[in-house]
Amino acid sequence: MSERFLPLAYADKCRGIRPKLGIYAHITMPDDDPVRIWGGVGDCDPGTNGVDPAGAIYTGLGELLNVPAFQALINGKAERIALNMSGVTEEMVWLFDEQAMNLRDAPVRIGIGSFDEDWQPMDPVNWCWMGFADVSTMSRKRTETGFQRTLIQNIGSIFTGRSRGQHSYFTDASQQALHPGDKFCERTPLYNRGYLKRWPRT
Amino acid sequence: MVLQIPRILVRPQAQKWGLRYATTDGGPSMSLQDTSAETSGGGLWQVTLTAIELISPALRNLWDGFAALQDGGATPIVMPMFVGLRAPWPVVDGRPVVSSAIYPHSDGTYVSDGTGYVEDVIRSHLVGARPLRATSVTLHMDYGGEITMGMHFSIRHAKLGWRLYRVRRVIEATIGTNAGSYNLDVRPPLRQAITGDEDVVWDTPRCVMRMTDAEQWHQEEEARKFPTPTITMIERLWSAK
Numbered sequence: 001m002s003e004r005f006l007p008l009a010y011a012d013k014c015r016g017i018r019p020k021l022g023i024y025a026h027i028t029m030p031d032d033d034p035v036r037i038w039g040g041v042g043d044c045d046p047g048t049n050g051v052d053p054a055g056a057i058y059t060g061l062g063e064l065l066n067v068p069a070f071q072a073l074i075n076g077k078a079e080r081i082a083l084n085m086s087g088v089t090e091e092m093v094w095l096f097d098e099q100a101m102n103l104r105d106a107p108v109r110i111g112i113g114s115f116d117e118d119w120q121p122m123d124p125v126n127w128c129w130m131g132f133a134d135v136s137t138m139s140r141k142r143t144e145t146g147f148q149r150t151l152i153q154n155i156g157s158i159f160t161g162r163s164r165g166q167h168s169y170f171t172d173a174s175q176q177a178l179h180p181g182d183k184f185c186e187r188t189p190l191y192n193r194g195y196l197k198r199w200p201r202t
Numbered sequence: 203m204v205l206q207i208p209r210i211l212v213r214p215q216a217q218k219w220g221l222r223y224a225t226t227d228g229g230p231s232m233s234l235q236d237t238s239a240e241t242s243g244g245g246l247w248q249v250t251l252t253a254i255e256l257i258s259p260a261l262r263n264l265w266d267g268f269a270a271l272q273d274g275g276a277t278p279i280v281m282p283m284f285v286g287l288r289a290p291w292p293v294v295d296g297r298p299v300v301s302s303a304i305y306p307h308s309d310g311t312y313v314s315d316g317t318g319y320v321e322d323v324i325r326s327h328l329v330g331a332r333p334l335r336a337t338s339v340t341l342h343m344d345y346g347g348e349i350t351m352g353m354h355f356s357i358r359h360a361k362l363g364w365r366l367y368r369v370r371r372v373i374e375a376t377i378g379t380n381a382g383s384y385n386l387d388v389r390p391p392l393r394q395a396i397t398g399d400e401d402v403v404w405d406t407p408r409c410v411m412r413m414t415d416a417e418q419w420h421q422e423e424e425a426r427k428f429p430t431p432t433i434t435m436i437e438r439l440w441s442a443k
Contacts, residue, residue: 019239040224040243042393042439045334057334060243060439118337119244119391 020115024058024125026051027133028107029099037061046113049124096136096153106133108155131155204363204410205271205279211264212282214251215430219283219354221245221368221390222436244335244390247366247409247437249281253430262421262429269419272412278438280364281411283354289404290324290347292380298347299323324404328357329383331398335391338373341402343382349375356407359394362439366409367392393439411435 022044027035038044038058048055096103111127134154141150175185191197224242256262271277291298304318312318324346332339343349353369367388374385413419414434421429 021239021241022243023241038243039241041246041390042243043334044243115243118387119335120337 020117020119022046022113022115022121022125024109024111024113026109026111026127027103028109030102030106032099032102046121046125049111049127051109051111051125051127096138100136103133103136107131108133108153203277205268205277207268207279207281208264209282209406211254211261211268212251213255214432215253215255217252217284218250219366220248222248246439247390247411248434249283249409249411250432250434252432254433255428255430256421257428265419265421265429265431269416272416272419274416275413278410278412279435280408281435283366283407283409285354285404285407288353290343290349290353292323292346294380322403322405326402326404328396328398328400328402332392332396334393334395336395337370337389337391338385338387339367339392339396340383340385343380343384345380346404347380348377348382349384349386353404354407356403356409357392357396357400358403359396359400362394363410364408365393366407366437410438412438 023039024046025035025037029035034056036052036056036058038046038060040060042060044058044060045055046052046058108131109127110129110131111125113125114122116122132155134156136153139150139152170185170188172185172188175182221244222242223240223245225240254265256265268279272279287298287300289300291300293299300323302320302323304312304320306312306318325344326341326346327344329340329342349369349372351369351371354366355369356364356366358364367390370387370389372384373387376383412435414436418431418433421431423429
């Protein structure tokens with residue numbers, strides 16, 4: 001994340017002090033209240049801003065919200081980022097698991113806010129990136145102290161296409177299931193990777 | 203459900219309370235600018251109780267039962283902090299008063315085993331409403347000694363239950379004899395907004411926490427010795443909405 005996304009006034013305030021930052025994510029749900037989370041401890045009301053004109057409470061994830069570097073759209077380059085979240089609550093599991101279909105394509109905004117020495121919001125949240133929710137995955141891995149649940153939400157920008165290829169197999173069995181009697185894939189078991197098929201036959 | 207852990211069960215040889223932050227450091231800068239940033243929002247309480255002495259079979263049974271009640275950390279518990287003489291105890295005749303009188307029933311009788319009722323010695327309450335994440339509170343000390351930086355207190359929030367706070371500095375104080383009014387700078391930021399009438403607990407500050415590792419609660423059976431488990435607990439949070 002580049003400093004250019006921050007208001008200059010805030011960048012000036014950060015000089016000479018240890019910056020205190022809050023990373024916010026706002027997900028606009030189609031049929032429900034927006035999901036508001038931030039990467040700190042406890043609930044936080046960052047005040048009014050462009051997305052929350054009346055202000056709103058953001059739920060803390062309890063652990064750092066790992067937001068990868070993302071770029072402004074330059075020269076038409078589209079990108080996809082993944083938010084890695086730990087400290088995942090049951091509420092979050094419900095959202096990202098049960099509501100997965102509603103979540104798809106929901107607008108996601110990533111913002112950054114600053115706190116003063118007394119942990120009070122210093123400036124309105126600066127919403128510096130917007131994308132659309134894509135697939136979300138949840139992993140559960142064994143650690144020394146038990147199982148740790150991590151949630152990964154993929155987000156694409158408006159120019160990111162969902163062009164992930166669907167795998168398919170040209171086997172005779174699948175072809176017969178789709179088109180009984182068709183012989184197009186009859187000889188595919190004879191081929192393997194690296195097989196050079198001369199055509200036309202000499 | 204939140205469990206209250208019996209005080210008799212947590213008698214450690216050492217305790218270590220602290221706020222766990224999430225500071226990201228960018229390494230040394232040749233421009234002499236600070237490159238680190240704090241993103242935790244004020245930190246999360248963590249405590250390590252070292253060598254808890256389970257000196258009797260009854261205590262060991264109670265320990266195992268209480269470990270089972272927590273269901274591997276699914277059920278939080280209220281963990282007390284042992285402040286010793288660090289609390290603002292009232293001073294009478296030059297000596298701190300650290301325990302309350304024992305009170306009988308209203309008819310003057312005591313419980314069959316001779317015990318009665320006790321109450322917190324230090325009595326104080328908050329004055330004035332404060333919003334979520336405020337870091338300064340005003341309180342009135344109804345009966346207690348002088349509050350200094352580094353002391354700890356608890357507030358029982360309406361939805362989040364017991365939360366622990368540390369006095370960062372005394373901003374303003376009007377101190378009388380075993381009483382006073384204070385404006386305090388505290389950490390972490392208030393977990394929930396306060397209305398201004400809440401009691402403040404100094405005798406035994408406490409916090410809702412959960413176990414971090416269920417295996418720490420396993421007793422190590424050793425011949426002719428009593429187990430001395432060491433446990434680490436972390437503050438349990440959930441949304442106040």
